[in-house]
Amino acid sequence: MSKFPKLLIATAVASLTAAPVMAEKLGLGRQATEAEIAAWNLDVFPDGSNLPDGQGDVLTGEEVFAEHCAACHGDFAEGAGNWPKLAGGVDTLADEDPLKTVGSYWPYLSTSFDYVRRSMPFGGAQTMSNDDVYAIVAYILYSNDLVDEDFTLSKETFMSVEMPNSDGFIVDGREETEYGAFTNRCMEGCKPEVVKITKNVVFPGDPNAGAVSSETAATEVAPSEEAPTEAIEAAVTFDADLAEKGAKVFKKCKACHKVGEGAKNGAGPILNGIWGRQAAAVDGFKYSKPMKALGETGAVWNEETLSGYLANPRKYLKGTKMSFAGLKKEKDMAAILEFLKANSQ
Amino acid sequence: MVDSSTKQGASRRAFLKGAAATGAALGSVGAAKAASDDPLITEVQDWTSGLGDGVDATPYGMPIEYEGDVVRRTVEWLTADQISSINFTPIHALDGTITPQGCAFERHHSGAITLKKEDYRLMINGLVDTPLVFTYEDLERFPRVTQTFFLECAANTGMEWAGAQLNGSQYTHGMIHNMEYTGVTLRTLLEEAGLGAMGAIKDKWVYVEGADASSNGRSIPLEKALDDCMIAFKANGEALRMEHGYPVRLVVPGWEGNMWVKWLRRIEIMDRPVESREETSKYTDTLADGTSRKWTWVMDAKSVITSPSPQMPIKHGKGPLVITGLAWSGRGAITAVDVSLDGGVTWQEARLAEPGKPMAMSRFYLDINWQGEEMFLQSRAMDDTGYVQPTKTQLREVRGLNSIYHNNCIQTWHVNANGEANNVEVS
Secondary structure, eight states: OOSSOOOOOTTHHHHTSSOOOOSSOOOOSEEOOHHHHHHHOOOOOTTOTTOOSOEEEHHHHHHHHHHHTHHHHOTTSSOOTTSOOOSOOTTOTTSSSOOOOTTTTOSOHHHHHHHHHHHOSTTSTTOSOHHHHHHHHHHHHHHTTSSOTTOEEETTTGGGOOOTTTTOEEEOOHIIIIITTSOOOOOSSOSSSOOOEEEEOSBOSOTTHHHHHHHHHHHHHSOOTTHHHHHHHHOOOOOHHHHHHHHHHGGGTTTTOOOSTTOOOOSSOOOTTOTTOBTTOOTTOOOOHHHHHHHHTTOBOSHHHHHHHHHOHHHHSTTOSOOOOOOOOHHHHHHHHHHHHHTTO | OHHHHHHHHHHHHHHHHHHHHHTOOTTSOOOOOOSSOOHHHHSOOHHHHSOOOOTTSSSSOOOOGGGTTOSOBOOGGGSSSSSSEEOBOOGGGOOSSOOOGGGSOOEESSOOOOOOSTTOEEEEEESSSSOEEEEHHHHTTSOOEEEEEEEEOTTTTGGGGSSOOBSSHHHHHOSEEEEEEEEEEHHHHHHHHOOSSSOOSTTOEEEEEESSTTOOOEEEEHHHHHHTOEEEEEETTEEOOGGGTTTOEEEOTTBOGGGSOTTEEEEEEESSOOOOHHHHTSSOEEOTTSOEEEOOOBOOOEEEEEESBTTBOOOSOSEEEEEEEEEEOTTSOEEEEEEESBSSSSOEEOEESSOOOTTSOEEEEEEEEEOSOOEEEEEEEEETTOOBOOOHHHHHHHHOSOOOSOOOOOOEEEEOTTSOEEEEEEO
């Protein structure tokens, strides 16, 4: 693999026709401070350079992973639903259906660390300590059988990990393998005979049609004659402005929770109608044991219970699956409660 | 209204019947005789006698309700959720070359964020003479450029590697848009930070990242950055939409859409690539033997017939038919587009609406007299490097079935005698 690709910049003609030519600098902007650069420059390179201080072991990683990652990536990094699988798949890359994971595909360990530190968990990026990031990455390595369970990941041990697919990449070779071959502009008799269909379309109609019709069916069945009375009894008054502010706060939640028309269960249960509903009462959602137990006591979601839970979920209900750090600001709490109320009309 | 439209339909049928009866060739026959008077013409209509909306009824105008179907659409089951997801431009229903922002496809890795101009900062650091921070206002004071480019997601047509999957050009080819961008060249900004001390350009890279949670960092050779990249704050004359990176995105002409970082917040010059998630685990092309190509940045020449197509069946019956579509190349300008009606046995050159522009979309038309015959419609683009858009078979011979990304194969629509079109593969 060459260190650097031979670039074909075919674009010089296009690019400079209207580009301004400046004789000297304009003196715009200001110098960046060291603290500013340090805050944004999180790059970690394949050779481990620019890794932060800190460390994390596999066992700690298992706990942190269960808390922050398992809702989407599965307890053993095997993936849940359509979310990415992080473990397994070694030696499947030439198969009909390759399984691309950190273990089977990612060439550099630095990429995992860099990505987890910048972007994970989904909906709570850059809220974890460097130690937790080290621990999570150590656990992902363990899930891929790449380290033992007593392994501790740090700057010092980083380069000792061998990634199985580190030699699996070549630099774009289209110039050699394709560009010379794809030049025949045949106009007549380009195929020996009349063409036939070899494959028909797999999804013939609107690709969303299946999903839409089952939803329609569900809503058509749902209303019963008693529904209107129930709705009136259940009606709650709410402050629309505050609820609107709550919609913004809800951005913290919506990676896992859906609300509104057409909402479905995601990594968390659907929240339509949560106000005044018993805990753990959404059909088809797999609640944690403590949440189910809470529901069995008859606990109902209201101002008191919701504000307690959302302020510090894991303290309020030890063992909850909800990987959310908690709402710190009273203002945000009031707004989100109003938003949930508004979605329970 | 129901009445009049029925009659209108009847008169159209009569026209077609008349045209067929004469058996005349296209061009030699004028409009046929109307069977009856059209009340849309003979009767005074409400819109003619009454008044329409006043100015400012919609301070920012949206398409009229009758065009409500011409919208971006996602395919829900393709991704785990709708935040890290994709939708598709309704290219089947558009014409010309410019994609309106409101229906230009979206691809987010951590959702479309809302970032105010006042809160926007762009940092340039790394191997520059002086690391700098710009505000949005600063950026508007640099000399400005305006140019049109297409942006194609590397995964556009990716579903189709294994077979004919989704039925519509929107879904098979809609991860693309073409806009006129206004902004500042990346060269201008990098030179402001100073390139004097870093040494040779050849082996340097820029790393670009966004302000959203995904960060979506990508490494780009400095040579490309200085050649034609720009940072854009306007598209099609107005501010970027939030879903396209408001207030500032990167423009990387001809290269895969993932590199056009949205909500651009930092540009670092470095002596090697970062090998970020988006340039190793994603956007790399796995070959049949299990090795994978990386740094496959350029989007090769490609085209698709947008109408007729599965979402745009022929409803008007036999006679004059406009076949139209789009063509583009990341390596230069489109020089010609050919269309085949028989699945690639014979080809004829289509008409380009305008001469091709480098790394921007071209619109092509082929006007035919369709007599209800079965068609296997294909289009094939040529660019100014001499490249001819390949068939799916040609691509599979080189890359196998698992490449996912960078599928620029020739697309086939099967049109039956009723004018209905379906996505197929042919021999």
